[in-house]
Amino acid sequence: MSKKWLTKRSEDYSAWYNELVEQADLAQTSEVRWCMVIKPYGFAIRENIKESLDKMFKNTGHKNAYFPLLIPKSYLSKEADHVEWFAKECAVVTHHRLMTNPNGPGVVVDPEAKLEEELIIRPTSETVIWRTYKDRIQSHRDLPLLINQWANVVRREMRTRLFLRTSEFLWQEWHTAHATKQEAIDESNLMLDVYDDLMKNFLGIYGIKWQKSASERFAWADDTLTIEAMMQDGKALQSCTSHFLGQNFAKAFDVTYKTKENKEELVWATSWWMSTRIMWALIMSHSDDLWLVVPPAIAPLHVVFVPIAKTDEDLDAITEYLMPIFESLEKASLSISWQFLDKDIDIVYKIDDDDQKSPGRKFAEYEMKWVPLRVAVGPRDMNSWVLEIARRDTSEKKQVAIEDAAEYIQKTLYDIQTSLYETSKSRTNENMIYVDSRDEFVSWINDNKFVLAHRDWTAETEELIKQETKATIRCIPLNSDEELGECIKTWWDSWKRVLFAKAY
Amino acid sequence: MSKKWLTKRSEDYSAWYNELVEQADLAQTSEVRWCMVIKPYGFAIRENIKESLDKMFKNTGHKNAYFPLLIPKSYLSKEADHVEWFAKECAVVTHHRLMTNPNGPGVVVDPEAKLEEELIIRPTSETVIWRTYKDRIQSHRDLPLLINQWANVVRREMRTRLFLRTSEFLWQEWHTAHATKQEAIDESNLMLDVYDDLMKNFLGIYGIKWQKSASERFAWADDTLTIEAMMQDGKALQSCTSHFLGQNFAKAFDVTYKTKENKEELVWATSWWMSTRIMWALIMSHSDDLWLVVPPAIAPLHVVFVPIAKTDEDLDAITEYLMPIFESLEKASLSISWQFLDKDIDIVYKIDDDDQKSPGRKFAEYEMKWVPLRVAVGPRDMNSWVLEIARRDTSEKKQVAIEDAAEYIQKTLYDIQTSLYETSKSRTNENMIYVDSRDEFVSWINDNKFVLAHRDWTAETEELIKQETKATIRCIPLNSDEELGECIKTWWDSWKRVLFAKAY
Secondary structure: OOOOOOOOOOOOHHHHHHHHHHHOOOEEEOOOOOOEEEOHHHHHHHHHHHHHHHHHHHHOOOEEOEOOOEEEHHHHOOOHHHHHHHOOEEEEEEEEEEEEOOOOOOEEEOHHHEEEEEEEEOOOOHHHHHHHHHHHOOEHHHOOEEEEEEEEEEOOOOOOEOOOEOOEEEEEEEEEEEOOHHHHHHHHHHHHHHHHHHHHHHOOOOEEEEEOOHHHOOOOOOEEEEEEEEOOOOOEEEEEEEEEEEOHHHHHHOOEEEOOOOOEEEOEEEEEEEEOHHHHHHHHHHOOOOOOOOOHHHOOOOEEEEEOOOOHHHHHHHHHHHHHHHHHHHHOEEOOOOOOOOOOEEOOEEEOOOOOOOHHHHHHHHHHOOOOEEEEEOHHHHHHOEEEEEEOOOOOEEEEEHHHHHHHHHHHHHHHHHHHHHHHHHHHHHOEEEOOOHHHHHHHHHOOOEEEEOOOOOHHHHHHHHHHHOOEEEEEEOOOOOOOEEOOOOOOEEOOOEEEEOEO | OOOOOOOOOOOOHHHHHHHHHHHOOOEEEOOOOOOEEEOHHHHHHHHHHHHHHHHHHHHOOOEEOEOOOEEEHHHHOOOHHHHHHHOOEEEEEEEEEEEEOOOOOOEEEOHHHEEEEEEEEOOOOHHHHHHHHHHHOOEHHHOOEEEEEEEEEEOOOOOOEOOOEOOEEEEEEEEEEEOOHHHHHHHHHHHHHHHHHHHHHHOOOOEEEEEOOOOOOOOOOOEEEEEEEEOOOOOEEEEEEEEEEEOHHHHHHOOEEEOOOOOEEEOEEEEEEEEOHHHHHHHHHHOOOOOOOOOHHHOOOOEEEEEOOOOHHHHHHHHHHHHHHHHHHHHOEEOOOOOOOOOOEEOOEEEOOOOOOOHHHHHHHHHHOOOOEEEEEOHHHHHHOEEEEEEOOOOOEEEEEHHHHHHHHHHHHHHHHHHHHHHHHHHHHHOEEEOOOHHHHHHHHHOOOEEEEOOOOOHHHHHHHHHHHOOEEEEEEOOOOOOOEEOOOOOOEEOOOEEEEOEO
């Protein structure tokens, strides 16, 4: 388990990513090509993200529930765009029994056990949830209905990449119903702010909160908001979406409520999701040629103490020496200014006294997993009442007096957290370019920049630009000033710049 | 939403259960007969159980990971008992695409999109997890490997009942690997204690920790431990299992490790699970003819304050009056002596000032959901500096001085919690009968008692008794004294009583 150097990002981004995910013990491909295995360290990071997001959802009045994994085919049969959006490439269950192979070894599908109606593994749950809402919503008293589900979903992907694109992935999907249009729009805006809070303060990722263009929008939405984040290679990742769905679902599933005045009205709806894809964004935003980089706010382990002990007596003495620090760390915490969460993060530390592994081996292991702070303690440190604390991001080592150690740890974790965000933010701002000519546009897009440019507002031009440059409109500025200009493709009039980029 | 009286348990247990689950807003059947919808209130209870259990797992050194939902058919083809145990009745995925119906409306399965190899939705994950372990385990340094998964699984059931038996259900499954036999046995015993801690101190259910008989044991286990709990109707529920698997999985999946002495050895294994079935146990253990009953330790809401206000000014005055109590409740908590968890439970309270609902309607709603304490506050209470606190389990109402309210609430929640456990315990002990004759045996079993009786140790006799009386051997006392006796069926020799009961 000694350190194997990663392929450099400049040489091969894809190889770098795969090696890093393997070495940091985050996930692995499975023999079942549709699915991935999320390994304990990767899953611990994901659990921290989930836990915080879940609390933010609850703090904003939302509740969790659980809906069926399997959806009858007829639910998806209503309209052609249902199939397109919900289940074109999907997993279809047709039988319910295996039997011993009568003609050889192994088992075969029992041909007698064909289902009357095929079932689809949920690619998303709108159809099944909205059927439930139809019964649940009768009166204005039942609204708003603010329900979330944490679930696995399946959409068949041919070319898989861990976390970014696998046929099975984990996500949360919210589906809300409201009495008024304004309430639904407010909800959709609010939840985008919740995601942004998570990305900024927890994941340390600078994201751009903007609106999707009509052609990139979810077909059932009247408006789709998104947070686009710039990865280190300059490409964009859509990290989440928040949809204002108008009354489209209410019409499709015939969901109405009685107003106070006893009038029958259609409900207004929103939906929004974030998936395990965010793990990919996390890696692509912060990690470098050497290692995985994990912001302290979501790190499963903050400080590891590695005793340099030759004998059991040494180890006992070191452990005793560290006791007051452990006690201080129990009381310390990582304070972050959240908008939707008022919880400080406990500092997680451990002493690794496994005598099966050498200190060097331990150093390598914790570096691969990017534990932010490492403290090696030997008899020499004990004589001088200091600790040598190694900071993972800058590789700086510092001698800290034992009585100052807990405070130093607390402060340094905070520094690391904020500096990761600042790096992400300046990278994005430095690589976001205002462009007014077609040649410049092509050249900057090829250089993987975020390009703010004018375009006419036709879908045809958007498609042409995409075909020529592989750039798509990632989003349209929310609340930005209007500015007259000319489309970089057609020279037709435009009144607002939009953000073009190549995207994952 | 006014209270509808439930069918009495003595009249029809099944109707009582279904009505209660509906009225308490716990779950509902889905149009997809394979699956259930877990509604927000039911899911909140389940989340509290999951959260505590998860912390106990982590406190005993275990880690979470995530494995594929889909399993290739060939994984299950090795041996006949694989199919029997892992996937006889299951969901078989055969295709990966839907298409617009060329001959009519709706969508059909695309016949071109047949999978080369069928995939099975996991009925349990041994096959896929142990294939991963084969790569992961090389050396004694990789052991023990203590991994848990929280997941949905599918096993087709024809006759479904909410929480007790549905084709899709939620569970956790642990799969551990160890270097030595003793370590694996210790693990299996330890985790049974963890489950018992949860059942006793959290769910308030008295369970009997015993061993399964050879014929009731998981086919791949060398030993299966279980906790059997007596439901209110006298029937037994197996609430969890903990398996010592010997080297059976290591052999089947060829998982070996290098010892310190560089010898190649097979690993030893355990597995254990608890599912959403525990929700069923919870309802069947505590609820009465009137209502759902939920132990305070897992209740999503502990105290609800219902203001009796005619005007906005009244409401403001009441809210202000309650402020000091809210402040005290923030600091109060429900202290429980856990073995594996040292966390006090925050007291969750809320003031329901929804002016769309009458106080009476609110009372009914919170009673249906069994919020343990209800406080109605009107102008009269404010004049006398008291609160009227209604206790849900005894229906007792008490005037409590405002400065004592927080302490009274804290103490009463504790009382309710412990009294639920004591009731469960005495019911079990009062209905557990020592029996030495066949006629008595049949009569007590028909009367739904737990019967401790002798039997010869043959599977044939066990089967005969089951056919005659519907009673199965639920478990065999662990560590109990030997006692000579005669089998109630064959009069052959026996050296230990076992527990017979009818079971769910």
